[in-house]
Amino acid sequence: MTKSGLRTLLVLTAALFFAFGSSAVAQRNARPTFRIMMLADGESPLFAERQSALKSEILELMKEDAAITFVEPGTKTNWTLEAAEAALKEGLADRRVDMIIVSGPMAGVAVGRIPKLSKPVLIPYAAPELQGLPRNGNRSGRKNLAYIAGLLNFERNIRQLEEIVRFDRMALIVGEEVVQHLDAPERPIQAASQRLGVRTSLVIANGGAETTLAAIPKDTEAIYIGPIFKWSDEEMQRLVDGINAQELPSYAGGGVHWVERGALATMETDEDETRRMRRAALFVQRIQMGEPAASLPVSFDQRPVLVINMATAKAIGTWPRFEVMAEARLINDQSGTRGPLITLEIAMRDALRANLDLMATGLDIDASYEGVKVARGSWLPQAGADGDFLINDPAVSTSFAQAQRQFTWGIGGSQLLYSPQAHAELRFRRDTYWSREHDYMSARLDTMLEAGEAYLDVLRAKNNEGVNRDNLKLTRKNLSLAETRNAIGVAGREEVFRWQTQIAESRSAVIQASALRNQTEINLNRILNRQLEAPFRVPPPEDVRTVAPGSDQRLVKYLQDAWSFKVFREFMAKEAIRNSPEVRSIDSRISARDELVKGERRQLGIPDIAVVGSFTHVPYAGGRGSEAPAPIPNVDIVGRQTFTWSVGATASLTLFDGASNYARIRRQFREIDRLQTDRAVIAQRLEQDVRSALHQAGFSYANIALTRDAAEASARNLELVTDLYQRGAADIIQLVDAQNQALGAALAAANALYDFLIDALRVQRASGAFSLEGSEEERDDFIERLDAFAAVRKRESRAAPPAAEPTRTNPREQN
Numbered sequence: 095m096t097k098s099g100l101r102t103l104l105v106l107t108a109a110l111f112f113a114f115g116s117s118a119v120a121q122r123n124a125r126p127t128f129r130i131m132m133l134a135d136g137e138s139p140l141f142a143e144r145q146s147a148l149k150s151e152i153l154e155l156m157k158e159d160a161a162i163t164f165v166e167p168g169t170k171t172n173w174t175l176e177a178a179e180a181a182l183k184e185g186l187a188d189r190r191v192d193m194i195i196v197s198g199p200m201a202g203v204a205v206g207r208i209p210k211l212s213k214p215v216l217i218p219y220a221a222p223e224l225q226g227l228p229r230n231g232n233r234s235g236r237k238n239l240a241y242i243a244g245l246l247n248f249e250r251n252i253r254q255l256e257e258i259v260r261f262d263r264m265a266l267i268v269g270e271e272v273v274q275h276l277d278a279p280e281r282p283i284q285a286a287s288q289r290l291g292v293r294t295s296l297v298i299a300n301g302g303a304e305t306t307l308a309a310i311p312k313d314t315e316a317i318y319i320g321p322i323f324k325w326s327d328e329e330m331q332r333l334v335d336g337i338n339a340q341e342l343p344s345y346a347g348g349g350v351h352w353v354e355r356g357a358l359a360t361m362e363t364d365e366d367e368t369r370r371m372r373r374a375a376l377f378v379q380r381i382q383m384g385e386p387a388a389s390l391p392v393s394f395d396q397r398p399v400l401v402i403n404m405a406t407a408k409a410i411g412t413w414p415r416f417e418v419m420a421e422a423r424l425i426n427d428q429s430g431t432r433g434p435l436i437t438l439e440i441a442m443r444d445a446l447r448a449n450l451d452l453m454a455t456g457l458d459i460d461a462s463y464e465g466v467k468v469a470r471g472s473w474l475p476q477a478g479a480d481g482d483f484l485i486n487d488p489a490v491s492t493s494f495a496q497a498q499r500q501f502t503w504g505i506g507g508s509q510l511l512y513s514p515q516a517h518a519e520l521r522f523r524r525d526t527y528w529s530r531e532h533d534y535m536s537a538r539l540d541t542m543l544e545a546g547e548a549y550l551d552v553l554r555a556k557n558n559e560g561v562n563r564d565n566l567k568l569t570r571k572n573l574s575l576a577e578t579r580n581a582i583g584v585a586g587r588e589e590v591f592r593w594q595t596q597i598a599e600s601r602s603a604v605i606q607a608s609a610l611r612n613q614t615e616i617n618l619n620r621i622l623n624r625q626l627e628a629p630f631r632v633p634p635p636e637d638v639r640t641v642a643p644g645s646d647q648r649l650v651k652y653l654q655d656a657w658s659f660k661v662f663r664e665f666m667a668k669e670a671i672r673n674s675p676e677v678r679s680i681d682s683r684i685s686a687r688d689e690l691v692k693g694e695r696r697q698l699g700i701p702d703i704a705v706v707g708s709f710t711h712v713p714y715a716g717g718r719g720s721e722a723p724a725p726i727p728n729v730d731i732v733g734r735q736t737f738t739w740s741v742g743a744t745a746s747l748t749l750f751d752g753a754s755n756y757a758r759i760r761r762q763f764r765e766i767d768r769l770q771t772d773r774a775v776i777a778q779r780l781e782q783d784v785r786s787a788l789h790q791a792g793f794s795y796a797n798i799a800l801t802r803d804a805a806e807a808s809a810r811n812l813e814l815v816t817d818l819y820q821r822g823a824a825d826i827i828q829l830v831d832a833q834n835q836a837l838g839a840a841l842a843a844a845n846a847l848y849d850f851l852i853d854a855l856r857v858q859r860a861s862g863a864f865s866l867e868g869s870e871e872e873r874d875d876f877i878e879r880l881d882a883f884a885a886v887r888k889r890e891s892r893a894a895p896p897a898a899e900p901t902r903t904n905p906r907e908q909n
Contacts (some may be wrong), residue, residue: 127158128382131191132144133181135198135271136173138323144197144371147217150322151375160382163189173271173324179204195374195379198323198415199225199272204396205239214387217241218374222392232391237365240387242370249286251345252318252401254361256290258407258414263293263314267333269322270300279816282840294318299325303332307340317344319357331355341410350401350785361398371396401422404909434630438549439866441622445545448623452534459530468522472516477507491719498717504710508744513702518693539675541621543859547852553632554848555611561844562607566600573597574828575820582705589826596830612629641887648877652884653792663691664790665883666861667781669876673862674780680773691762694755701747709739783860791857792851798843805836805843807909812836 130152134141151246153162154876165188169181178200183195185206193214202217205225220241222229228236231313264287273296287294295314299322300304310317317337321328330348334356337344346357349367353360373394381387386766402414436444446452481503484496491498510516573593579585616626624630671677712857748755815832818824858864865873 107865110336124380125159127163128156129163129165129192130191130378131167131185131188131194133167133178133185133194133196133201134171135178135200135323138198139327140321140323141197144218145195147367147371148195148374150454151371152378155372155375156379156382159379173200175200175203175274180209182208182215186215193378195378196212199321200274201777202216202227202241209236211236211238214238214240214381216374216377216381216387218370219245220392221245222439229392230633232393234388234390234392236388238387240390241392242373242377242394243392244396245368247396247398248318250398251347251361252286252290252292252324254398254466255316255318255343255359256292258359258402259304259316259412261292261343262775263295263311263313264316264318265295265297265310265314266318266320267299267306267310268299268320269324270298271324272321273298299333303329303336307336310340310342314342317342318347319352320345320347338409343410343412353401353403353406354890356406357403358412359400359402361400363399366396390858407707433631435631435633436549436622437616437633438546440825441549441618441864442542442545442864444622445541446538449541449621450623451546452537453623455534455537457617459527459534462530463527466520466523466527466676469516469520472513473510473520475507475509484858486719487719491717493719493721493723495719497715497719499720501714502710502712502713504708506706506708508704509707511703511705512700513704514696515702518689518696521689525689529679529682532675532682535675536679539859539862539864542864543855545618546855547622548614548621549632550848550851551614552611552618554845555607555614555792556632557844557848558841559604559607559611560640561837561840562600562603564706565833565840566597566604567604567757568833569593569596569600572816572833575816576826579822585826592826592830595833596833634846646733646736652880659788659792661884661887662880663785664887665880666788666857667784668883669863670780670784670861672776674776675862676776676780677773680769680776684769684773687762687766687769690829691759694759694762697748698755699747701745704741704745705741707739707741709737712736743886780860787853787857787860791850791853794846794853795828798846798850801839801843801846805839808832808836808839 134145149164156162167181167185168188169177169179169184171177178198181419182194182196182201182204185191191213193216193220194201195216197217197219197223202220202225205211205217206228215238215326217225217227220227220243222241222243227241228234228239234240241478255261295305295311297309297311303325319333319337322333325333334344334346334352338356343358344350346360347362349360349362350364377390380390401423403425407414481501483499483501485499486496488498490496512710573590573596574584576589576593580587580590612627619626619630621626649662652658704791712856722793812832814822814834815829819826819829855864868876
């Protein structure tokens with residue numbers, strides 16, 4: 095083959111490769127088209143809003159799976175069941191449509207009347223009991239039918255409204271399109287009302303708001319606003335305003351939107367609405383991927399949250415109780431902050447009183463104390479009783495032994511005088527119990543530290559949220575300035591767009607800061623064993639006096655130079671070991687093992703000694719052998735005794751047990767060696783924690799002033815750059831950089847204080863005591879011991895340094 099022919103062949107091969115490769119890639123990247131028809135009872139703002147939200151969820155979820163197309167129904171529905179059935183049948187027959195999503199009560203009834211569906215149908219808002227929809231467990235059970243239930247929970251809603259305001263008579267307002275073709279739609283709410291002792295009347299909204307308001311019975315004490323799909327938002331607003339004008343409390347079945355516009359309360363949250371939409375979109379995706387619609391779950395677990403409009407409550411003269419307000423999300427709440435005031439000291443003390451983890455530790459220790467009582471029981475008198483009734487062989491029954499029929503009972507007892515093993519066990523249990531008590535003290539310190547850190551995290555999060563909100567306000571101000579510059583021709587539209595971007599980022603930062611604040615509040619509530627989202631108040635973040643741990647100016651001299659600070663670290667390390675409950679716990683465990691060793695050794699030569707006694711009584715003897723023995727001349731015959739007793743002492747000593755006693759002694763010595771090593775490890779780590787925590791606290795304390803200076807300088811720089819930008823002497827890049835620098839410096843300054851306070855708490859935890867629990871006398875004693883230690887160290891520094899202690903080595907690794 096010539097070179098030109100070979101070149102031609104290679105070109106053709108490459109062309110074919112790319113052609114077929116491109117075709118394969120195109121086939122892989124091609125998405126199937128999935129056509130969805132959305133069908134509703136009629137034109138309604140609510141239906142339009144829901145369909146728009148559902149479309150957005152579907153498009154976002156399935157953007158990688160299929161090309162979604164929404165097909166408009168050919169038949170226009172006009173709020174009649176006949177029109178809904180015609181539109182549904184048309185959609186089922188339309189080959190362009192792959193799936194139908196229906197909204198509204200009549201469309202749902204129309205679906206329920208069709209026994210065989212030719213294509214998947216989804217009902218996101220379904221009331222199967224009222225619409226005649228099938229249900230087989232947690233599925234529809236009907237081919238091509240899927241729906242999401244969980245709409246009707248009247249009893250819960252009415253009960254919640256009753257907790258806000260007491261009433262006996264209630265009116266349910268629903269649109270005529272809801273009740274026109276449903277099977278007794280008022281029955282569920284009337285049944286729920288009867289269970290709660292409330293009489294309910296049905297008011298059908300078949301006209302405008304004024305007509306509906308006039309139809310409300312005069313003796314009505316509360317209103318349940320049900321679905322009214324045909325009305326506009328303006329007509330619904332007139333209804334809500336008219337209900338409030340009659341000073342009637344109302345429950346908004348339409349959700350938070352209508353509470354924000356004047357209804358009193360609801361438990362239908364936007365979060366549940368979003369979850370329902372996302373569930374529906376997920377069903378569409380699963381159906382498109384081939385999963386049978388009839389197999390999809392129909393139940394929907396709502397997550398209700400009571401929402402109360404406090405402005406409406408005030409307007410109609412209703413005042414929810416404190417316990418209701420504490421668990422509710424309040425709209426238009428002008429009462430300011432709610433809940434108890436919590437300071438750092440209150441948080442740490444309340445954690446000791448209510449923390450569940452600490453409580454569980456205490457209960458576990460109480461249970462271990464019962465082990466001490468069990469071991470003590472063997473030293474107390476022991477008593478027992480027994481009885482028996484026997485029928486013996488007449489051939490062996492005699493007057494001197496067992497009668498043919500005989501009932502015998504007796505009581506026996508003993509008192510242990512001494513037992514090496516029982517003595518050692520009692521002391522072992524006692525020392526083990528004290529070890530657990532020291533473990534509790536360690537858990538107690540950990541709980542106080544956890545509560546203190548959580549509280550300071552709340553203050554930090556609140557402060558950061560405030561800084562971010564201030565930055566958002568500043569960004570809005572700069573956006574207004576940029577629009578002004580653009581209007582006068584000094585700057586272009588790109589500056590406006592840049593500040594709009596900054597606003598979006600600042601909003602995100604505020605939302606994130608708010609979320610973090612909520613998380614820190616929940617964490618603190620958990621530690622204090624309060625309702626996780628129960629409200630509470632804290633002092634202003636800038637009020638340092640309310641959060642600073644107790645301090646003493648007499649300590650300042652030990653923090654000003656390297657030598658004094660080193661002495662202070664050494665003293666605090668010794669204090670940590672002196673106060674450490676962990677070290678005391680290990681010491682108690684070592685003492686417990688020592689008692690076991692003593693017991694094993696004593697058991698080699700000291701017996702167990704006890705006093706024993708018993709008596710028996712034979713109240714009945716019958717048959718052969720029950721009679722007295724025949725007298726024999728000149729012989730004193732003693733027959734069966736009715737009462738017998740005995741008293742004595744016992745002693746037992748193990749002479750040889752296969753050398754297991756010696757093995758147990760050696761094992762206890764090994765346990766003691768291990769515990770002593772653990773003690774050294776704990777002491778070493780305590781010293782490390784104290785020294786490290788003091789170094790960190792020293793840095794964070796100095797960082798407070800440094801970050802404050804940086805924040806002040808960046809604020810002045812931002813003010814200067816803003817002025818230059820306003821006059822056209824600085825560009826947007828400089829201003830954005832200055833603002834970002836000022837934000838970072840402000841956050842750093844805000845965090846520096848709380849970093850130091852947390853570090854100070856960690857120093858106190860490492861040293862084994864918190865200042866808030868110490869009295870003035872104890873603080874004076876601490877300073878005196880510190881001064882004495884410093885004086886000794888000063889004298890020792892003038893003498894020759896002591897010889898270093900030999901390093902302990904691992905015996906297993908010596909060779």
